Amino acid sequence: MRTCDIAVIGGGPAGMAAAVAAHDAGIKDILIIERDEGLGGILRQCIHNGFGLHRFGEELTGPEYADRYKKMVIEREIPYVVKTMVLDITKSDGGDHIVTAMNSESGVFHINAKAVVLAMGCRERSRGQLNIPGDRPAGVYSAGTAQRFMNINGEMPGKNVVILGSGDIGLIMARRMTLEGANVKMVCELMPYSGGLNRNIVQCLHDFNIPLKLSHTVSKIHGKERVEGVTVSEVDEHLRVIPEKSEYVECDTLLLSCGLLPENELTKSAGIPLDRITGGAVVNQNRRTEDKGVYSCGNVLHVHDLVDYVSEEAELAGRSAAEYVLAGKKEPECIKTVNVHNAGAVRYTVPQVVDIYKEPKDIKIYFRVGAVLNNATITVKCGEKTLLSKKKRKVAPGEMEFVLLTEKMLGEVDSDIIVSAEN
Amino acid sequence: MIYDVAIIGAGVVGGLTARQLSRYKLSVCLIEAGCDVALGATKANSAIVHGGYDPVPGTLKAELNVKGTAMMEKLCEELEVHYKNNGSMVVAFDEEQLEHVKKLYQRGIANGVPGLSVISGDRAREIEPALSKNIAGALLCESSGIVCPYDLTIAAVGNAMDNGADLALGFKVVDIKDNGENYEICSDDGAKIQARYVVNSAGLYSDEVARMLGDEYHITAKKGEYMLLDKSEGGLVKKTIFQTPTKAGKGILVSPTVDGNLLVGPTSEKTDKGDKATTPGGLDTIKEKASMSADNINYRAVITSFTGLRASCDESDDFILEISKHSKRAINAVGIDSPGLSSSPAIAEYIAQLLSDAGLKLEENADFCGRRVNCKHFRTLSEAEKNEMIKKEPSYGRVICRCETVTEGEILEAIRQNPKATTIDGVKRRTRAGMGRCQGGFCMPFVTDIIAKELKIARCQVTKTGGKSRLLFGKTK
Structure with missing residues (x-):
């Protein structure tokens, strides 16, 4: 059976960014598996501009944005296959995952991967x-x-x-x-x-x-x-x-x-729990699913408004997968695990779970609201403690928001976290 | 040429009749107004192979239902059509309905239906845990099954064609002339087909065709709306769950399909023959009534809704299968509504017998092969078989429809094999490409491309389902 350290399912913006970040974190044995004719995902058909303002500080078209990442993949000589469909992900006896895929050249084949990054994107209603x-x-x-x-x-x-x-x-x-x-x-x-x-x-x-x-x-x-x-x-x-x-x-x-729906049939068949609201996997701050060694990022995790945030999230997932493999398939040492809950107009958060590590790092909690709020107050609480409170002139369902939990704040977390947005 | 038999209407009855006649040394032409086979009542119905406890004993429906259902498994095996003997239940919610269920049991016994029993509500829930606690009892029928009606029809027509039958698509019959020896069947665009015998299996339009033969019937279209749920919900029930028929109607069924989806419906309303629209009221009724049978139907997982039309005959509740009163070399198959699909294999034999009674010589064709060759569904193959296939024909390795895992090879097969697919919906019904949860959102451009290349037409000439149903208007600027 073929083996690799990290298998990335999907060669769109999420998959490419995850692979690049994993490579830069020290893992070279990666395979990106893409079902379409080339890398780039849905960006290939998004010929309008407006991509990359946050990431590259300039306005790019979708194909241009995709090309930047494709170049990074090629420069790093990260292996990828196209016109290849992943059919199944199962657990191996050794705790790895076996990815079953099919294409015209190799037929049905299996890859044993130490870590898997799910980056399959979404579909339309x-x-x-x-x-x-x-x-x-x-x-x-x-x-x-x-x-x-x-x-x-x-x-x-x-x-x-x-x-x-x-x-x-x-x-x-x-x-x-x-x-x-x-x-x-x-x-x-x-x-x-x-x-x-x-x-x-x-x-x-x-x-x-x-x-x-x-x-x-x-x-x-x-x-x-x-x-x-x-x-x-x-x-x-x-x-x-x-x-x-x-x-x-x-x-x-x-x-x-x-509306867009994360395309999680593979995730479901692998038995990985999903969030009912996002339609994506339940993940911790590293975008690790409830299944050890499996990470999820981009629109398969939750539908993003801007591709720039997809790239950011995918880099986090790719880097985390790489660190997991480099550490001998071990996660950072964790003191406790808390859930993140929604309140007020907040519909969902990603991550849904926060692992408080011995050496915590800043965490961005992304969320979306279910209604338009003017002069909204956004608060993050832990029990009676208010970790953070900020004002925002307007929040709307169409735009993703986030709150930054610093190392210091995380040090104070001793129970579940509640994120709320209220008028 | 003059055919021995022309069959008008390529639904499941016409298709299986064509196959039945191709067993004999006969030249057969199957005539269809639509751009493909199985586009009428056959296309959209409950897809159930009924046990046969419903029809009144002594009727053709009772006889042919029980006989047809018994034939179905072997027939489907020969034609490589997926059939499942999943069994069914008729559930009763109160004492009065329970009495009716017992009547159905008696009827079933009189009709010779095997595998019937009346069970308690608890036993019903033991077999199907998803059933409502309000169910007081049920008729259990072990002999019923599920099959995909257009899959069966496509396979039957393909097999008939492989055995020499011709298929004339897009041939809308407007006139039939009889010179005493041959019929001349005329289409709306002036084409003509000659045949010694005619079978009228025109479904919703069988009354109009009968009138051309000099016979008078009236067909009323009855509309049934359905909702189809994602495969994630297909395991809710294993058996087909009917409700007890009441004065208010036949009730709504909840059933798995052979392809693993969940089907709920139908409503039942008189309408005109061209009306296949779904309605807000219809869909609401289905939801409300289906939820009486099973508690946890997840309507968020609905992937599509559709309407089917049943061809009911005003003159008779029973099937009408008879030699024309005015034209002794013609057979009318009229009023083939439920249980038409279940009965169809037996109806085909019955029609062949009627033709023989009318003087057609049925002489065995030694070359007849009842098996559909070269049509192993790729998805059902083992990994080793798949790899062998991909090695021979690499297009089988290229997935086009991601939701249903349909490969380019299967799509090419559908376009190249009898009866050949020429439209997006034709490919869909043969391969399931576009039938999954994204409903063709991703694969439609690819399927369009494959059809255009294979048929050597421009992409903008590709249609959804023939006629003016083009997808594209030509090039961008």
């Missing part, structure tokens, strides 16, 4: 999952599928377009399709606020006079063969369709941008 009633014609696409058709294949998936969901991909596609000559009639958003980044609403909708209809949804799809129109309806405060406030909108295409 489909029409079926949204349960939109009506006919089932051609012309209903998730925004990412339409993006691939346009940016990789150079084909137009539609001319008269309604977009449901104001997630970032939907907003980006509203602009992209407009620039290609399509008529984007409107973007409907079920919630009373957008789930996308503010800059995307301004640059992709406002600049092109595309209406954003908040508290609106598509309640029916019409068209036997190709989409002929959709019924757009206003919803009440319980998100229920108000039939009297419905209109028929003629279009040939409906794009869906209604």
